[in-house]
Amino acid sequence: xxxxNKIFQFKLVLLGEAAVGKSSLVxxxxxxxxxxxxxxxxxxxxxxxxxxxxxxxVKFEIWDTAGQERYHTLAPMYYRGAQAAIVxxxxxxxxSFERAIxxxxxxxxxxxxNIVIALAGNKLDLAAKRKVETAxxxxxxxxxxxxxxxxxxxxxxxxxxxxxxxxxxxxxTPTTRPGSGRVAIAPIDNGNTGKKNKCxx
Amino acid sequence: MVIKDLSPHNNSLxxxxxxxxxxxxxxxxxxxxxxxxxxxxxxxxxxxxxTEEEIEDRTKQDGSKCSLRGMxxxxxxxxxxxxxxxxxxxxxxxxxxxxxxxxxxxxxxxNRDSQFSQAVSQDQLSRCLNAFAHQCEExxxxxxxxxxxxTFLYVLPEVEAFQCFYSLLTQCCPxxxxxxxxxxxxxxxxxxxILEFVDPELYEYLQNxxxxxxxxxxxxxSLGTATPPLDELLKLWDFFxxxxxxxxxxxxxxxxxxxxxxxxxxxSPCLLFRSFPELDAPTIINLSIHIIRQLPDxxxxxxxxxxxxxxxLTPFDRDPNNLNSFNxxxxxxxxxxxxxGxxxxxxxxxxxxxxxxxxxxxxxxx
Ligand SMILES: Nc1nc2c(ncn2[C@@H]2O[C@H](COP(=O)(O)OP(=O)(O)O)[C@@H](O)[C@H]2O)c(=O)[nH]1
Ligand SMILES: [Mg+2]
Numbered sequence: 149x150x151x152x153n154k155i156f157q158f159k160l161v162l163l164g165e166a167a168v169g170k171s172s173l174v175x176x177x178x179x180x181x182x183x184x185x186x187x188x189x190x191x192x193x194x195x196x197x198x199x200x201x202x203x204x205x206v207k208f209e210i211w212d213t214a215g216q217e218r219y220h221t222l223a224p225m226y227y228r229g230a231q232a233a234i235v236x237x238x239x240x241x242x243x244s245f246e247r248a249i250x251x252x253x254x255x256x257x258x259x260x261x262n263i264v265i266a267l268a269g270n271k272l273d274l275a276a277k278r279k280v281e282t283a284x285x286x287x288x289x290x291x292x293x294x295x296x297x298x299x300x301x302x303x304x305x306x307x308x309x310x311x312x313x314x315x316x317x318x319x320x321t322p323t324t325r326p327g328s329g330r331v332a333i334a335p336i337d338n339g340n341t342g343k344k345n346k347c348x349x
Numbered sequence: 350m351v352i353k354d355l356s357p358h359n360n361s362l363x364x365x366x367x368x369x370x371x372x373x374x375x376x377x378x379x380x381x382x383x384x385x386x387x388x389x390x391x392x393x394x395x396x397x398x399x400t401e402e403e404i405e406d407r408t409k410q411d412g413s414k415c416s417l418r419g420m421x422x423x424x425x426x427x428x429x430x431x432x433x434x435x436x437x438x439x440x441x442x443x444x445x446x447x448x449x450x451x452x453x454x455x456x457x458x459x460n461r462d463s464q465f466s467q468a469v470s471q472d473q474l475s476r477c478l479n480a481f482a483h484q485c486e487e488x489x490x491x492x493x494x495x496x497x498x499x500t501f502l503y504v505l506p507e508v509e510a511f512q513c514f515y516s517l518l519t520q521c522c523p524x525x526x527x528x529x530x531x532x533x534x535x536x537x538x539x540x541x542x543i544l545e546f547v548d549p550e551l552y553e554y555l556q557n558x559x560x561x562x563x564x565x566x567x568x569x570x571s572l573g574t575a576t577p578p579l580d581e582l583l584k585l586w587d588f589f590x591x592x593x594x595x596x597x598x599x600x601x602x603x604x605x606x607x608x609x610x611x612x613x614x615x616x617s618p619c620l621l622f623r624s625f626p627e628l629d630a631p632t633i634i635n636l637s638i639h640i641i642r643q644l645p646d647x648x649x650x651x652x653x654x655x656x657x658x659x660x661x662l663t664p665f666d667r668d669p670n671n672l673n674s675f676n677x678x679x680x681x682x683x684x685x686x687x688x689x690g691x692x693x694x695x696x697x698x699x700x701x702x703x704x705x706x707x708x709x710x711x712x713x714x715x
Contacts, residue, residue, distance in 0.1 A: 183358050194638070195393065213635065221609050225547070225639055 155198075156320055157207040161227045163251045164236035165244040166217040169270040172301035173236065174212045177311055182302050199308075199315040206315035208232075224258060232264040232314050237280065239269040239298060245280045252292060264317045266295035268310060273300040359397040365390060366397075366417055370424065387424065388591040395631070396421065396587050407503070408467045418583065419505040425590040426516040428509065436508045439480035447482040447490035451475055454495040459503075462579050469502040477502060477511050481518070488518060488526045496574035500586065503579065522594050522656035525570065535655040536569045537562040538662050540598050542648060544605065547640050551609055559619045568601045568625065576604070576625045584630035588637075595652050596637060603636040604628075 162170040176182055178197045194211045213226040227233060235251045237244040248267060255265055267289045269280060282298060289296030295313050299306040369390065373383040396418055406412040423429070445451075455475050459465035477498050482490045497517070501510035524532025541562040545552040567575050572594060573585050589596050604625045605612075612618040641649065651660045 211639075219607055219609075219632070222606060222636065225606070225636065228639075228643070 154203070154320070155205045155207055156318070157209060158231040158318055159211065159229055160208045160232040160234065160314070161211045161213060161230045162234045162236060163213065163216065163223070163227065163248075163255070164234075165238075165241075165247045168236045168238040168241070168244050169301045170234075170236050171212050173234070173268065173270060173299065173307060173310075174210050176301040176304055176307045178210065180304075182304070197311070199312055201312075201315055204320055206318065208311065208315075223254070227255065227259055229260065230263060231260060232266070232318060233259065234266045234268050234310070234314070235294075236268045236270050237285075238271050239280050240271060240274055240277045242279050245269075245285065249288065252294065256292070262319065264295070264314055265293075266297070266310060266314050269296075269298040270301060272298045272305055273302045362394055362397040363400075363417060365394075366421065370420060373424065384424070387421065391421070391587050391591040395584060408464070414504070414506045416504065418587070419509065421587070422501075422504060422513060422590055423509060426513050426521075428512045428516055431508055432512065433508045436480060436511055439483045440476055442483050445479050445482040445489075448475075448479055451478045451482070451490050451495070454492060458495045458499045459574075459577075459579060461577065465499065465503055465579055469499055473502055473507050474499055477507060477514065480511060481515060484515065485519060487528075488523075491526065493571050493574070494518070497572055500574055500579070500582065504583065517594075520657075522572075524656055524659065530570070531659060532656050533566055533570055535651075535660055535662055536595075536598050537566060538665055539648070539652050539655060540565055540569070540602060542665050543598070543640070543644065543652070544602050546645075546648070547602065547643060548606060548609070551606070551612060554613055555618055558617060561619075564619055564622045565601055565605075568604070569597060572597050573600065573628070576628050578627055581628035581630040585628065585633065588630075588634050593653060593656075595654075595656055598652060599637040599640050600633050602640060603633045606636060607632065 162174060164170050172182060174195060178195045194209055196207060196209050198205050198207045200206075211226060211230070213223070216223050216226055233251075233255055235248045235255070237248040252265060252267065255263060259265075267285060269282070269285050285298075286296055288294075295310075295317060297306045297310045297313070299310055301307060366387075369383070369387050373380070373387070376383060399416065399418070403416045407414060407416070452475060455471045455478075458469075458474060474495065478490055478494060481488075481494070481498070498510070498514045501513045501517075504510070505513060518526055522532060524530075524535070526532075572589070573582055576582070585597075585600060588600075605622075607629070608621060608626065612621060615621060644652070648665075651662065654660050
């Protein structure tokens with residue numbers, strides 16, 4: 149680990165239709181594994197993972213937004229304050245691509261002003277059943293200033309790359325994050341909670 | 350369904366918990382970091398689904414009820430020594446002065462849930478509540494305790510359930526049980542302020558349509574037990590037991606927000622609060638964490654403290670008369686006290702009570 153690196157922390161949200169593989173992408177990126185039968189949400193609201201660039205370390209606080217597909221009016225609550233978003237679709241589903249475009253529009257309208265948006269066509273390992281052409285998505289992404297990649301959470305193809313590209317594109321200026329701190333994940337080995345917990349010991 | 354196929358992951362998660370517990374037992378000096386790991390795992394991964402053996406064991410009257418969830422709950426509540434003698438002593442005291450009251454509520458505890466009635470007998474429930482009324486005369490029995498106690502009996506063997514129940518009521522959220530239930534009033538005020546803070550639009554809409562903060566006392570008093578289904582409730586309780594029952598206030602707000610679309614087009618939205626939609630624990634928890642993130646520190650600190658200590662909420666008082674209509678008898682039973690057996694569709698298996706907490710969220714900022 150490069151200790152004298154600058155560390156920047158960003159909130160990143162995943163958006164997209166149900167079952168396109170949002171949680172799987174997060175788990176692949178954070179834990180390095182893939183489950184064929186991903187449960188409908190991971191238990192956690194967020195996970196953390198860092199990406200090391202040349203001279204900086206970018207720490208992502210990744211919010212996998214359970215329920216956002218069903219409770220759409222709540223989505224702003226989820227993406228509020230996010231500096232980056234990955235909008236995911238399944239390359240086998242036109243509908244999911246349409247939905248992704250709607251998310252992009254919503255983010256551009258209502259998200260943080262300089263939000264970095266990446267469009268991810270997931271399930272690339274199933275390209276034999278592709279319905280959304282790469283060129284089509286690529287063009288849409290370019291026209292709208294999005295990062296774009298086709299990924300597979302299953303084979304891990306382009307998953308790290310996607311996060312690295314986002315990390316590169318994020319502005320590395322010190323920012324005060326809204327709602328800092330609470331509920332953050334601490335590294336495994338520094339577990340002292342400080343406050344005495346009356347309930348639990 | 351896919352449940353079976355999930356087993357490799359579930360098994361490794363289960364093993365992770367067992368390892369954490371084992372490590373904790375062997376390293377009692379590092380109890381804080383050990384607990385920290387346990388809580389963190391609960392937050393990030395939840396508990397694995399119950400195994401078939403656990404489910405089967407629960408339905409047997411003489412089952413051991415030795416489940417992973419039960420073990421974890423005991424740890425989180427600080428219940429380590431099991432004291433059957435003490436419990437038997439309490440039972441031998443016979444009916445307490447609250448016994449009649451207790452009996453009335455026994456039969457309607459989770460009475461819509463067939464799994465519950467298979468797992469928990471009415472006798473167990475009345476023994477446990479009656480023993481509590483003996484042991485803790487100040488708190489005695491109030492409506493709603495039945496469901497809280499029932500939840501423990503569903504997950505744990507009787508003696509351990511009793512001890513957990515006792516620990517929860519007396520240590521985690523005593524202010525929800527004092528005779529004036531001051532903690533519940535505080536919770537209502539906090540809920541009111543936080544709802545306004547996180548969703549001003551919805552708040553204003555409700556305000557103009559018979560809204561009153563006391564509408565939400567049933568879910569608060571009941572610690573969530575008033576809303577089915579029980580298996581989702583258990584997941585909420587995993588979260589509450591790990592991080593504090595003050596979170597029930599936030600989770601109640603999440604439930605309100607999940608009804609948002611319907612509320613905003615309803616002529617009399619407050620009628621809908623009579624019963625919440627079925628619990629969807631992962632979504633509720635997820636949203637709750639988002640809400641917590643946004644809260645100003647001063648409100649959050651008060652929230653964390655309110656189940657255990659009196660907090661000064663006067664800065665938040667808009668209308669000092671607002672909460673005075675509350676009946677201070679320690680009982681919140683608007684609709685179901687004289688239950689005549691004919692239940693409408695929301696149920697009140699119970700309605701009241703409490704909560705405790707651990708102020709956990711506060712401290713660890715990576
Ligand atoms: N073949 C394949 N399946 C995937 C991939 N990503 C996710 N899945 C599967 O798609 C389903 C839904 O994934 P999930 O991550 O839960 O989607 P979410 O609802 O968007 O979070 C699960 O059965 C995953 O195993 C992928 O890249 N390739
Ligand atoms: Mg998911």
